[in-house]
Amino acid sequence: xxxxxxxxxxxxxxxxxxxxxxxxxxxxxxxxxxxxxxxxxxxxxxxxxxxxxxxxxxxxxxxxxxxxxxxxxxxxxxxxxxxxxxxxxxxxxxxxxxxxxxxxxxxxxxxxxxxxxxxxxxxxxxxxxxxxxxxxxxxxxxxxxxxxxxxxxxxxxxxxxxxxxxxxxxxxxxxxxxxxxxxxxxxxxxxxxxxxxxxxxxxxxxxxxxxxxxxxxxxxxxxxxxxxxxxxxxxxxxxxxxxxxxxxxxxxxxxxxxxxxxxxxxxxxxxxxxxxxxxxxxxxxxxxxxxxxxxxxxxxxxxxxxxxxxxxxxxxxxxxxxxxxxxxxxxxxxxxxxxxxxxxxxxxxxxxxxxxxxxxxxxxxxxxxxxxxxxxxxxxxxxxxxxxxxxxxxxxxxxxxxxxxxxxxxxxxxxxxxxxxxxxxxxxxxxxxxxxxxxxxxxxxxxxxxxxxxxxxxxxxxxxxxxxxxxxxxxxxxxxxxxxxxxxxxxxxxxxxxxxxxxxxxxxxxxxxxxxxxxxxxxxxxxxxxxxxxxxxxxxxxxxxxxxxxxxxxxxxxxxxxxxxxxxxxxxxxxxxxxxx
Numbered sequence: 407x408x409x410x411x412x413x414x415x416x417x418x419x420x421x422x423x424x425x426x427x428x429x430x431x432x433x434x435x436x437x438x439x440x441x442x443x444x445x446x447x448x449x450x451x452x453x454x455x456x457x458x459x460x461x462x463x464x465x466x467x468x469x470x471x472x473x474x475x476x477x478x479x480x481x482x483x484x485x486x487x488x489x490x491x492x493x494x495x496x497x498x499x500x501x502x503x504x505x506x507x508x509x510x511x512x513x514x515x516x517x518x519x520x521x522x523x524x525x526x527x528x529x530x531x532x533x534x535x536x537x538x539x540x541x542x543x544x545x546x547x548x549x550x551x552x553x554x555x556x557x558x559x560x561x562x563x564x565x566x567x568x569x570x571x572x573x574x575x576x577x578x579x580x581x582x583x584x585x586x587x588x589x590x591x592x593x594x595x596x597x598x599x600x601x602x603x604x605x606x607x608x609x610x611x612x613x614x615x616x617x618x619x620x621x622x623x624x625x626x627x628x629x630x631x632x633x634x635x636x637x638x639x640x641x642x643x644x645x646x647x648x649x650x651x652x653x654x655x656x657x658x659x660x661x662x663x664x665x666x667x668x669x670x671x672x673x674x675x676x677x678x679x680x681x682x683x684x685x686x687x688x689x690x691x692x693x694x695x696x697x698x699x700x701x702x703x704x705x706x707x708x709x710x711x712x713x714x715x716x717x718x719x720x721x722x723x724x725x726x727x728x729x730x731x732x733x734x735x736x737x738x739x740x741x742x743x744x745x746x747x748x749x750x751x752x753x754x755x756x757x758x759x760x761x762x763x764x765x766x767x768x769x770x771x772x773x774x775x776x777x778x779x780x781x782x783x784x785x786x787x788x789x790x791x792x793x794x795x796x797x798x799x800x801x802x803x804x805x806x807x808x809x810x811x812x813x814x815x816x817x818x819x820x821x822x823x824x825x826x827x828x829x830x831x832x833x834x835x836x837x838x839x840x841x842x843x844x845x846x847x848x849x850x851x852x853x854x855x856x857x858x859x860x861x862x863x864x865x866x867x868x869x870x871x872x873x874x875x876x877x878x879x880x881x882x883x884x885x886x887x888x889x890x891x892x893x894x895x896x897x898x899x900x901x902x903x904x905x906x907x908x909x910x911x912x913x914x915x916x917x918x919x920x921x922x923x924x925x926x927x928x929x930x931x932x933x934x935x936x937x938x939x940x941x942x943x944x945x946x947x948x949x950x951x952x953x954x955x956x957x958x959x960x961x962x963x964x965x966x967x968x969x970x971x972x973x974x975x976x977x978x979x980x981x982x983x984x985x986x987x
Contacts, residue, residue: 410447410450412447413427413450413451413454416451416454421455421475421476422451422454422455422457422458423458423461425457426454426455426457426458427454429457430450430453430454430457433453433506433515434450434453434506437505437506437515438505440505442503442504442505442506443503443505445503445506446499446502446503447488448488448490448495448496448499448500449499449500449502449503449506449507451488452467452496452499452500452507452516452523453506453507453516455467455475455523456516456523456524456525457525459524459525459528459694459957460525460528460693460694463693463694463695463696463954463956464694464956464957464958465524465528465529465531465532465664465694465695465956465957465958465959465960466519466522466523466524466528466529466532466957466958466959467522467523467524467957468521468522468957469493469496469497469521469522469523470493470521471955471957472489472490472491472493472496473491474955476489493521496523497518497521500516500518500523501518507523508526510529510533513526514526517529519959520959522957522959524959528664528694531664531665531668532664532668532695532958532959532960532963533963534668534671534672535664535667535668535671535697535960536960536963536964538671538672539671539701539714539964540714540964541676542671542680542717543714543717545676546717547676547677547678547679547680548679548680548681548682548714548717549679549680549681549682549717549719550681550682550683550698550701550714550717550718550719551563551681551682551683551684551719551721552683552684552685552686552698552702552718552719552720552721553685553720553721553722554685554687554721554722554733554736554737554740554931555685555733555736555931556733557721557722557723558721558723559657559683559684559685559721560596560599560600560602560657560683562719562721563600563655563657563681563683564600564604564619567583567618567619567655568604568618568619570653571618571619575614581652581653582650582651582652582653583622583651583652583653583654583655584622584625584630584649584651584653584654584655585597585600585622585623585624585625585655585657586624586625586626586627586629586630586654586655586656586657587624587626587627587656587657587658587661587903588626588627588656588658588659588661588662588666588903589626589658589661589852589853589854589855589902589903590626590842590851590852590853590854590855590872591854591855591856591871591903591904592657592658592661592854592902592903592904593624593625593626593657593872593903594624594871594872595657595658595903595904595905596624596657596658597623597624600619600620600624601620604619604620624657626852627656627662627666627670628666628845628852629847629852630643630649630654631643631644631649631669631670631673633845640669641669641673643673644669644672644673645672645673647673648673648674648675648678649673649674649675649678651674651675651678652675652677652678652679653678653679653680653681654670654674654678654679654680654681655680655681655683656670656680656681656682656683657683657684658683658684658902658903659682659683659684659697659698660684660685660686660688660689660696660698660699660902661684661688661689661902661903662682662695662697662698663693663694663695663697664693664694664695664696664697664958664960665693665694665695666693667695667697682698682701684698685931686698686699686701686702686703687740687924687927688902688924688927688928688931689898689899689902689924689925689928689954694956695956695958695960696954696956696958696960697960700958700960700961700964701714701718701960701961701964702718703961714964729757729933729934729935729936731750731757731758732757732758732930732931732933732935732936732937734746734750735747735750735751735758735930735937736927736930736931738750738950739923739926739927739930739949739950740923740927742923742950742951743950744947744950744951747946747947747950748943748947751939751946756936757933757935757936757937758936758937758938758939759772759936759937759938759939760938760939760940761938761939761940762941762942762943763813763915763940763941763942764942769940772910772938772940773821773825775802776802776804776818776822776894776910777822777825777826779798779801779802780822780825780826780837780894781826782798783795783798783799783837783839783858784826784835784836784837785837786798786837787836787837787858787859787860787861788836788860788861789860789861789862790860792860792869792878792879792881793879795858795860795869796858796869796871796879799839799856799858800904800905800906800907801906801907801908802906802907802908802909802910803895803896803901803904803906803908803909803910803932804818804894804895804896804910804912805895805896805897805898805901805909805910805911805912805929805932806818806895806896806897806898806912807897807898807912807913807914807918807920807921807925807929808897808914808918808920809897811914813912813913813914813915813940814895814912814914815893815895815896815897817895818894818895818912819892819893819894819895822894822895823892823894834859834866834884835859836859836860836861836866837858837859838858838859838892839856839857839858839892839893839894840856840857840858840859840868840887840890840891840892840893841854841855841856841857841890841891841893841896841900842854842855842856842857842870842887842889842890843889843890843891844888844889846888846889849880849882849886849887850872850880851870851872851880854900854903855870855871855872856870856871856893856904857869857870857871857880859884860881865883866883866884867881867882867883867884868881868882868883868884868887869881870882895912898911898925898928898929898932899925901928901929901932902928904932905932905933905934906932906933906934907933907934907935907936908933908935908936908937908938909929909930909932909933909936909937909938910937910938910940911926911929911930911932911937911938911939911940912940912941913926913939913940913941913942913945913946913949914941914945915941915942915945916945917944917945917948917949921945921948921949921952922949922952922953922954923949923950923951923952923953923954924953924954925949925954926939926946926949926950
C-alpha cells in the first residue's frame with residue numbers, strides 16, 4: 407500500500423525514517439485485507455514512531471513526553487505538520503484505529519497500554535520480564551547485586567559461590583552453575599576478576615572450594631542460550647527447553663537489552679536462581695531497553711511488602727586502591743555535580759588529565775603518547791608471548807563518543823596508523839589491535855572480542871584474550887578472520903566490560919544527543935590508574951547534566967503491588983512513581 411505523502415515532511419525533519427514508513431505501509435496493507443480502515447494522520451505518525459523506538463533504544467513511545475519525540479520540527483513554520491502536545495489527543499486517535507492498534511492481550515501489530523504505544527513484540531517481552539521478576543521475587547529465586555566500580559561485586563559473587571560449594575560438600579549436593587556476561591570481553595573480564603578474588607586472599611574459603619569456582623568458565627549470554635539465528639527458534643534454551651543449571655549468574659547486566667533479558671529469564675528453570683550483577687549507572691544496551699536500570703530505579707524505593715524487597719543488594723563502599731581520584735570523578739559525574747567534576751579536572755596531570763581540543767599543543771602531546779603505546783605494542787608483537795602482548799594492549803586505550811570525524815574512532819585510528827607509517831590498505835600489519843564485529847561460533851569468537859596481530863617469521867596470527875579449552879589465549883591465523891575492525895580507538899559503547907590502565911575518553915567538539923552522563927561515566931570508569939578526558943568544558947558539563955532518556959514501562963510494571971491488602975497496608979499506591987530512563 408502506498409503511504410501518504412505528508413509523512414515525507416516528518417522524515418525530512420528527522421522525526422521518522424524511510425524504513426519506518428515502509429514498514430508501517432506494509433502493516434496497513436496487511437490490515438486492510440481484513441477490512442481495517444485507512445489510518446488517519448496521527449495514527450500513521452504514531453505507528454512510524456513506534457517502529458522507530460527499537461532504533462533509538464526505547465521499548466515504547468511515551469505519549470506523556472511526546473514533545474521529546476518531535477525533534478527539530480518548528481510547528482510555527484511547519485503549520486501543515488500535526489503534533490498535538492497532549493497525550494489524550496494521541497490516545498483517542500490510536501484507540502480508534504482498532505484494526506492496527508490494540509489493547510494489552512490483543513493480537514495487533516501495535517499495542518496501546520495506558521499512555522504508551524508499543525510494537526506488539528516489545529510489549530509482550532516487557533510484560534513477560536515484569537511477570538517473571540515478580541514471580542521470582544516471591545519465590546526467592548532472583549538476586550540482584552548492584553554497585554559502582556571497585557565496590558567488590560565480583561568478590562561478593564566469588565564469596566557466595568564458595569559458600570554454596572562448601573554447603574554442597576556438607577550436604578552431598580552438587581550445584582550446577584553457569585556464569586555469563588553480555589559480551590565475550592565482559593565474560594573474559596569476569597573470569598579474570600574471579601581468578602583475582604580467589605587467589606589474592608579476598609575470599610575466605612577452602613582451597614577446594616576456590617578451585618571449584620575457578621573451574622567455571624564464563625561465556626556470553628548468547629552462547630549460554632545456544633543462539634543460532636538461522637534456526638526457526640533463535641535460542642536452543644527457552645521456555646520449553648530450560649537451562650540445566652541451578653544457579654545462573656550474569657555479570658555486566660546493564661548491557662542486557664530488554665529482549666535478551668526476556669529470553670534469559672524464560673530459559674532459567676523456575677526452581678533455579680538467577681543473579682544479575684552490574685552497575686545501573688553505566689550505559690544501557692545498544693539495543694532497546696534499560697532493564698537493569700529500571701530494576702534499580704524501582705529497587706531504590708523497595709520496602710517490605712513490595713516486589714523485590716530483600717532481593718536487591720547495593721554495594722557502596724569502594725575497595726579499589728588504584729586511584730581514588732578517578733572514583734571521585736565518576737561519583738561527581740553520576741551525581742550531576744559539575745563543580746566537583748571541574749575541580750577534579752582542572753589541575754591536570756595524573757591520575758586525571760583534561761585536554762581541551764583548542765589547545766593544539768596538549769592535543770599533540772596526547773597523540774604522541776597514544777602513538778608511543780601503539781609503537782611499543784607493535785614491537786612486542788614480533789614474536790613475544792601472547793600474554794605480554796595482551797597485557798601491553800590494555801595499558802592504554804582511546805575511547806570515543808563518536809565513530810566518525812577527526813575526534814571519532816575513524817579519525818584517531820587514521821592518525822595513529824599514519825604515525826606508525828602503515829601502508830594504506832595493508833590490513834594485517836604486526837601490532838594491529840582488532841575487534842570482532844560479528845559472532846563467529848566456529849572460531850569461538852563473539853562480537854566485541856579484542857585481539858592483536860602477531861608475527862613469527864612469515865606467519866601472522868591474531869591472539870585474543872579469550873581462553874581456549876586449555877586456558878590459553880585463542881590464537882588464529884589472520885586468514886581465518888572476517889568482520890574485523892581496527893581499534894587503536896574504539897567507541898565507549900564497545901568498551902563496556904573492559905578495563906584499561908589509561909583510558910583516553912574523547913568527546914566531540916560540540917554537544918550531541920548521544921553524549922550523556924552514562925556515556926561519560928562509562929568511559930571514565932574503564933580506567934584503573936589514569937583517565938584523560940578530551941573535550942571542551944561546555945561539552946563535558948552538558949554530558950554530566952544530560953541523562954539518557956529511554957522510554958520503557960518496566961519500572962512502573964514492577965511497582966504494581968502484589969495484592970490489594972499489601973497496597974493498603976504499605977500505602978504503595980501513593981508512593982509508586984512512573985519513570986522513563
